Amino acid sequence: LLVRIRSWICLVMVALTLTGCTALQSSSAKPYRPDQIMKYDASAKTAYITLVAGADSGYGGFNFDGYSVGQLSIKIPLGWKVYVSCKNNSSVFTHTCAIVQAGPITPTGGKIVFGATSPHPLTGLPYGAVANYSFTPNKLGKYRISCTVIGHEADGMWDWFYVTKSGLPSISV
Numbered sequence: 001l002l003v004r005i006r007s008w009i010c011l012v013m014v015a016l017t018l019t020g021c022t023a024l025q026s027s028s029a030k031p032y033r034p035d036q037i038m039k040y041d042a043s044a045k046t047a048y049i050t051l052v053a054g055a056d057s058g059y060g061g062f063n064f065d066g067y068s069v070g071q072l073s074i075k076i077p078l079g080w081k082v083y084v085s086c087k088n089n090s091s092v093f094t095h096t097c098a099i100v101q102a103g104p105i106t107p108t109g110g111k112i113v114f115g116a117t118s119p120h121p122l123t124g125l126p127y128g129a130v131a132n133y134s135f136t137p138n139k140l141g142k143y144r145i146s147c148t149v150i151g152h153e154a155d156g157m158w159d160w161f162y163v164t165k166s167g168l169p170s171i172s173v
Protein backbone atom coordinates (compact mmCIF):
# COMPACT_ATOMS: atom_id res chain seq x y z
CA LEU A 1 0.00 0.00 0.00
CA LEU A 2 2.79 2.43 0.90
CA VAL A 3 4.42 1.83 -2.45
CA ARG A 4 1.16 2.43 -4.22
CA ILE A 5 0.62 5.68 -2.34
CA ARG A 6 4.16 6.73 -3.11
CA SER A 7 3.69 5.98 -6.80
CA TRP A 8 0.49 7.98 -6.79
CA ILE A 9 2.15 10.94 -5.11
CA CYS A 10 4.88 10.61 -7.69
CA LEU A 11 2.40 10.76 -10.57
CA VAL A 12 0.83 13.88 -9.11
CA MET A 13 4.24 15.45 -8.76
CA VAL A 14 5.06 14.63 -12.37
CA ALA A 15 1.79 16.13 -13.51
CA LEU A 16 2.37 19.29 -11.52
CA THR A 17 5.98 19.94 -12.27
CA LEU A 18 6.70 17.91 -15.41
CA THR A 19 9.87 16.75 -13.72
CA GLY A 20 10.77 13.12 -13.20
CA CYS A 21 10.40 11.29 -9.95
CA THR A 22 13.41 9.08 -10.32
CA ALA A 23 15.01 10.05 -7.04
CA LEU A 24 11.87 9.32 -5.06
CA GLN A 25 11.43 5.87 -6.52
CA SER A 26 15.07 4.90 -6.86
CA SER A 27 16.18 2.06 -4.66
CA SER A 28 19.78 2.14 -5.82
CA ALA A 29 21.23 4.30 -3.06
CA LYS A 30 21.19 2.01 -0.05
CA PRO A 31 22.55 3.16 3.30
CA TYR A 32 24.69 0.03 3.81
CA ARG A 33 26.83 -1.97 1.43
CA PRO A 34 26.98 -5.77 1.62
CA ASP A 35 30.54 -5.68 3.01
CA GLN A 36 29.31 -3.46 5.84
CA ILE A 37 26.43 -5.81 6.65
CA MET A 38 28.30 -9.11 6.91
CA LYS A 39 31.86 -10.05 7.83
CA TYR A 40 33.25 -13.45 8.68
CA ASP A 41 36.22 -15.27 10.14
CA ALA A 42 36.72 -18.47 8.15
CA SER A 43 39.16 -20.05 10.59
CA ALA A 44 36.74 -19.57 13.47
CA LYS A 45 33.71 -20.46 11.29
CA THR A 46 32.01 -17.36 12.59
CA ALA A 47 29.95 -14.73 10.77
CA TYR A 48 28.99 -11.27 11.98
CA ILE A 49 25.81 -9.67 10.67
CA THR A 50 24.77 -6.08 11.36
CA LEU A 51 21.06 -5.47 10.87
CA VAL A 52 19.82 -1.91 11.13
CA ALA A 53 16.04 -1.98 11.28
CA GLY A 54 14.52 1.03 9.58
CA ALA A 55 17.88 2.13 8.20
CA ASP A 56 16.25 4.50 5.73
CA SER A 57 12.78 5.34 4.42
CA GLY A 58 12.66 2.42 1.97
CA TYR A 59 9.29 0.64 2.16
CA GLY A 60 8.13 3.18 4.70
CA GLY A 61 11.05 2.26 6.94
CA PHE A 62 10.21 -1.44 6.91
CA ASN A 63 13.68 -2.58 5.92
CA PHE A 64 16.93 -4.02 7.20
CA ASP A 65 19.97 -1.96 6.21
CA GLY A 66 17.72 -0.39 3.59
CA TYR A 67 16.67 -3.71 2.02
CA SER A 68 13.10 -5.04 1.98
CA VAL A 69 11.08 -7.85 0.39
CA GLY A 70 14.04 -10.12 -0.22
CA GLN A 71 16.38 -7.55 -1.78
CA LEU A 72 19.14 -8.81 0.53
CA SER A 73 20.31 -12.44 0.68
CA ILE A 74 22.72 -13.88 3.20
CA LYS A 75 24.09 -17.42 2.98
CA ILE A 76 25.71 -19.10 5.98
CA PRO A 77 27.18 -22.61 5.99
CA LEU A 78 25.69 -25.19 8.31
CA GLY A 79 27.22 -25.19 11.78
CA TRP A 80 28.84 -21.78 11.62
CA LYS A 81 28.29 -19.46 14.55
CA VAL A 82 26.43 -16.29 13.67
CA TYR A 83 26.59 -13.12 15.71
CA VAL A 84 23.82 -10.62 15.02
CA SER A 85 23.84 -7.00 16.02
CA CYS A 86 20.30 -5.65 15.69
CA LYS A 87 19.72 -1.92 15.95
CA ASN A 88 16.36 -0.21 15.74
CA ASN A 89 16.99 2.99 13.83
CA SER A 90 13.33 3.98 13.62
CA SER A 91 11.92 6.83 15.68
CA VAL A 92 8.39 5.69 14.88
CA PHE A 93 8.22 1.89 15.11
CA THR A 94 9.59 -0.80 17.36
CA HIS A 95 11.38 -3.55 15.43
CA THR A 96 13.01 -6.95 15.80
CA CYS A 97 15.59 -8.89 13.82
CA ALA A 98 14.75 -12.59 13.67
CA ILE A 99 15.37 -15.62 11.48
CA VAL A 100 12.10 -17.31 10.59
CA GLN A 101 10.75 -20.15 8.50
CA ALA A 102 10.21 -19.17 4.88
CA GLY A 103 6.54 -20.07 4.69
CA PRO A 104 3.83 -17.67 3.64
CA ILE A 105 4.13 -14.07 4.85
CA THR A 106 1.97 -13.72 7.94
CA PRO A 107 0.97 -10.85 10.24
CA THR A 108 3.35 -12.03 12.96
CA GLY A 109 6.10 -13.16 10.64
CA GLY A 110 7.14 -16.75 10.22
CA LYS A 111 8.05 -19.13 13.05
CA ILE A 112 11.38 -18.20 14.63
CA VAL A 113 14.13 -20.77 14.00
CA PHE A 114 17.49 -21.49 15.68
CA GLY A 115 16.39 -19.34 18.62
CA ALA A 116 17.51 -16.46 16.43
CA THR A 117 15.71 -13.33 17.55
CA SER A 118 16.28 -10.09 19.34
CA PRO A 119 14.40 -9.82 22.67
CA HIS A 120 10.62 -9.31 22.79
CA PRO A 121 9.77 -10.75 19.35
CA LEU A 122 6.21 -9.42 19.32
CA THR A 123 6.78 -5.96 20.73
CA GLY A 124 10.29 -5.25 19.47
CA LEU A 125 13.16 -3.01 20.42
CA PRO A 126 12.50 0.62 21.27
CA TYR A 127 13.99 3.46 19.25
CA GLY A 128 17.76 3.47 19.19
CA ALA A 129 18.09 0.18 21.06
CA VAL A 130 20.71 -2.37 20.08
CA ALA A 131 20.46 -6.07 20.87
CA ASN A 132 23.23 -8.58 20.24
CA TYR A 133 22.63 -12.30 20.03
CA SER A 134 24.16 -15.37 18.49
CA PHE A 135 22.96 -18.64 17.06
CA THR A 136 24.24 -21.65 15.16
CA PRO A 137 22.08 -22.76 12.23
CA ASN A 138 21.73 -26.54 12.38
CA LYS A 139 19.39 -27.22 9.47
CA LEU A 140 19.86 -26.61 5.76
CA GLY A 141 17.33 -24.53 3.97
CA LYS A 142 15.83 -21.27 2.96
CA TYR A 143 14.69 -18.90 5.69
CA ARG A 144 13.86 -15.24 6.10
CA ILE A 145 15.37 -12.42 8.10
CA SER A 146 12.19 -10.81 9.38
CA CYS A 147 10.74 -8.35 11.81
CA THR A 148 8.20 -10.22 13.92
CA VAL A 149 6.42 -7.16 15.28
CA ILE A 150 2.84 -7.55 14.12
CA GLY A 151 2.30 -6.41 10.55
CA HIS A 152 5.88 -5.55 9.75
CA GLU A 153 6.82 -8.61 7.72
CA ALA A 154 3.68 -8.11 5.64
CA ASP A 155 4.75 -4.51 5.09
CA GLY A 156 7.92 -5.77 3.44
CA MET A 157 10.31 -6.07 6.37
CA TRP A 158 12.00 -9.29 5.35
CA ASP A 159 15.06 -10.52 3.48
CA TRP A 160 16.51 -13.93 2.64
CA PHE A 161 18.67 -16.15 4.84
CA TYR A 162 20.03 -19.46 3.53
CA VAL A 163 21.81 -22.22 5.39
CA THR A 164 24.15 -23.89 2.93
CA LYS A 165 25.86 -27.27 3.06
CA SER A 166 29.43 -26.01 2.87
CA GLY A 167 31.64 -23.24 1.55
CA LEU A 168 31.93 -19.72 2.87
CA PRO A 169 29.27 -17.19 3.87
CA SER A 170 28.13 -14.85 1.14
CA ILE A 171 25.88 -11.85 0.78
CA SER A 172 24.18 -10.42 -2.26
CA VAL A 173 21.84 -7.55 -2.99
Ligand SMILES: [Cu+2]
Pocket: 053, 093, 094, 095, 096, 124, 147, 148, 149, 152, 157
Ligand atom coordinates in the same frame (compact mmCIF):
# COMPACT_ATOMS: atom_id res chain seq x y z
CU1 LIG B 1 9.47 -4.09 12.55
